[in-house]
Amino acid sequence: MSANWSDPRPLSPFTTVWRWHVTMVVSILHRASGAALFGGVVVLVAWLFAASQGPQSYAKLMELLVSGPGRALLFAFTLALCFHLLNGVRYLLWSGGHGFEKGMANRTSWLAIILSVILTLAIWTAAYWHLGLLTVGG
Amino acid sequence: MRVEPTPYKRVTGLGSAHHGVGHYIKQRVTAIAMLVLIPLFLFQFLASLTTGYDGVMAWLGSPFGLAVTFLNVSVMVVHMRLGFQTVIEDYIGGMARKIALLLNGFFALALWLIALYALIKISFGG
Numbered sequence: 001m002s003a004n005w006s007d008p009r010p011l012s013p014f015t016t017v018w019r020w021h022v023t024m025v026v027s028i029l030h031r032a033s034g035a036a037l038f039g040g041v042v043v044l045v046a047w048l049f050a051a052s053q054g055p056q057s058y059a060k061l062m063e064l065l066v067s068g069p070g071r072a073l074l075f076a077f078t079l080a081l082c083f084h085l086l087n088g089v090r091y092l093l094w095s096g097g098h099g100f101e102k103g104m105a106n107r108t109s110w111l112a113i114i115l116s117v118i119l120t121l122a123i124w125t126a127a128y129w130h131l132g133l134l135t136v137g138g
Numbered sequence: 139m140r141v142e143p144t145p146y147k148r149v150t151g152l153g154s155a156h157h158g159v160g161h162y163i164k165q166r167v168t169a170i171a172m173l174v175l176i177p178l179f180l181f182q183f184l185a186s187l188t189t190g191y192d193g194v195m196a197w198l199g200s201p202f203g204l205a206v207t208f209l210n211v212s213v214m215v216v217h218m219r220l221g222f223q224t225v226i227e228d229y230i231g232g233m234a235r236k237i238a239l240l241l242n243g244f245f246a247l248a249l250w251l252i253a254l255y256a257l258i259k260i261s262f263g264g
Contacts, residue, residue: 034221041214045253048207051198052256055191085176088169095166123180131188 022109029113030087033080040077078123083116161220168217175210182206198260211253219246 018024043065050061064070090108093099099108147153186197197203219242226238 031225035225038218038222041211041218041249044214045211045249045256048198048211048253048256048260051191051194052259058191058194081176085173089173092166092169123184127184127187131184 021106022113023105026087026090026109026112029083030091033084033087036076036080037084040081043073043077075120075124079116079120082119082123083112086116086119087112161223165217165220168213168220171213172210172217175206175213179206179210195260198257199263204257204261208254208257212250215246215250215253219243222246 047061047065050057065074087109090099090112093108099105145153182197182203186194186203189197198207222242223239226235226242230238
């Protein structure tokens with residue numbers, strides 16, 4: 001939207017006048033999680049770069065990542081990744097012309113939300129208890 | 139020879155650049171690739187983290203670890219650039235949009251080059 005916008009009509013997606021429904025929520029979440037994952041790719045590339053620079057720089061970055069705020073950030077990235085990936089499958093199916101029916105679209109929206117939370121918790125549970133990442137300093 | 143007049147929309151820089159279908163297809167091809175690459179990458183990435191620095195280097199230096207990581211980062215960067223381009227086009231107008239789109243492209247390329255440099259360095263033994 002340009003700076004000299006003068007049209008008084010509401011802007012798409014009409015968030016102020018529409019009743020919130022789940023397909024709208026996941027659409028907004030898809031964009032938000034995608035934008036958040038921009039940061040995720042930056043962290044991934046930073047991790048690769050730190051590894052290439054030797055054990056000291058790797059240890060320094062890992063220290064940041066396993067700190068409280070670091071872990072919270074990684075958890076948020078995991079959730080964003082799981083949601084974006086699962087909801088992305090919905091959009092791929094839509095691109096193929098499947099799942100557009102109102103009931104189906106609503107159900108798969110909820111499915112993407114619920115499964116992304118379960119998947120995120122599963123990944124972190126596996127990382128904490130099965131891989132023992134908490135105890136690994138390096 | 140009669141010269142075709144340039145359409146008004148071309149002169150003003152409006153109208154379709156005929157790049158939309160390419161964008162749409164690329165976004166979906168990279169999405170499908172990541173459906174396979176991300177689970178593969180995540181599984182090996184988490185396993186490698188438990189082995190410390192030496193284990194991480196051994197994994198990133200192995201042919202399979204290198205291939206999965208390189209392909210994953212490459213596809214991610216393309217998907218990221220296309221997705222963020224859409225966000226920029228939706229919310230920013232005028233000259234700011236042009237600058238944002240340029241920076242978006244440069245930033246994605248810079249990220250990819252840093253990852254490429256890191257992986258090459260690791261492959262040749264750090």
